[in-house]
Amino acid sequence: MPSTDIPAAKGSQDVWLDAAFELLLESGVDSVRILSLAKRLKLSRTSFYWFFKDREALLEALIARWREKNTQGLVHQTEAYAENIVEAMLNVFDCWLDPKLFDSPLEFAMRSWALQSASVVSEIDAADATRIEALARMFQRYGYDPLAANVRGRTIYLTQIGYISMKTQEPLEVRMQRIPAYVEIFTGQPPGSRELQRFHARHGYYSPTGTY
Secondary structure (H helix, E strand, O other), X not given: OOHHHOOHHHOOHHHXXXXXXXXXXXXXXXXXXXXXXXXHHOOOHHHHHHOOOOHHHHHHHHHHHHHHHHHHHHHHHHHOOOOOHHHHHHHHHHHHHOOOOOOHHHHHHHHHHHOOOHHHHHHHHXXXXXXXXXXXXXXXXXXXXXXXXXXXXXXXXXXXXXXXXXXXXXXXXHHHHHHHHHHHHHHOOOOOHHHHHHHHHHOOOOOOOOOO
16 A cells, blocks of 8 residues: 555554564564554554555565565675775674674574574575675685685675674774684785775774874
8 A cells, every 4th residue: 555545643664673673682582463553653553454464474574674684784894895805894894893783682683583483484494595605705805725715705694694693792993803813714814004095084083003
């Protein structure tokens, strides 16, 4: 139904979907219920059906949005312009520091959901494969052989998924101090000072020592 025909009092598809994401992040998929959403939004329960056929359709929309944000966000960063593999690696690290590129709490919520849904397990498996392949292609573009590229891509990805699954929290300063070592371990090359300066500037970080 065209949005111009929908009364404002019924909300919008994005309003319902945003509220569903909030509940998913706060309390897990079992909390994503039509009545709970209606109460949260202070809208009538029947308003939901202007935008979604049923709860399953809403859950499918949640999965699609997660896929678009996290998988496509990561893939895009692996394909971003870089002069060398170190810069390419730092482009990927942008994902771990910028929730607009990759939403770690959402990733955790999706993986928790997968524990009780075979269909979501399939979605997670497909996303993992796509992301690792994108990382491997990135390494291959900079001259790594296919096997080494795949192993490096898997190592990077599984390390970050470990961070997410364990809900590891690090102060920004600590994370930034560790990133040069991570880059060297993952790529075999240390980052230069100019590369780190550009990376730090993207994230509003300035080294307290003034060194890189």
